[in-house]
Amino acid sequence: MKKNKSKVNSAAEKEFVFEFRAGKHNCVLKVPLQFPAQDNICDLHGRLMLLHKIPCYIENELKTSLSNFVESEAILDYDREAELALQRLALGDVDMNQLTNAWTRSYVEVIPHFSMLLCLRTKIH
Known part of the structure; x- marks a missing residue:
């Protein structure tokens, strides 16, 4: 379980x-x-x-x-x-491996999103 x-x-x-x-x-x-x-x-x-x-x-x-x-x-x-x-x-x-894998997945999902927002903000200003 x-x-x-x-x-x-x-x-x-x-x-x-x-x-x-x-x-x-x-x-x-x-x-x-x-x-x-x-x-x-x-x-x-x-x-x-x-x-x-x-x-x-x-x-x-x-x-x-x-x-x-x-x-x-x-x-x-x-x-x-x-x-x-x-x-x-x-x-x-x-479990340390499980924890690091969860953090890795989070960063992989979040960083591109913020990078895109930063690029859009830079183009607007």
Whole structure:
């Protein structure tokens, strides 16, 4: 039986915390987010502004904070996945020949595509 190559669903919930001042009040917005993030940051930002009645002068700060949070959590997830992949290689759980053949096929398929795009872009400019 072949091993399933599909990725294990590793969705995790992480809490986004945003502190801001509205008039005399110090406010804290705590929102649970699913990772890996499936939503567009701009859409999510807009929904948070509307649902939580956040003042418009906080808009840019919220968007920046949310973007930074999602980006840093994504990087942490990629790092964890990479570390697990390296551990599987070190333990011999992955066939090195099979892995190099898969990478070779990927490069053979992708490189001509990007070369063609580069040529087209050069001709246009």
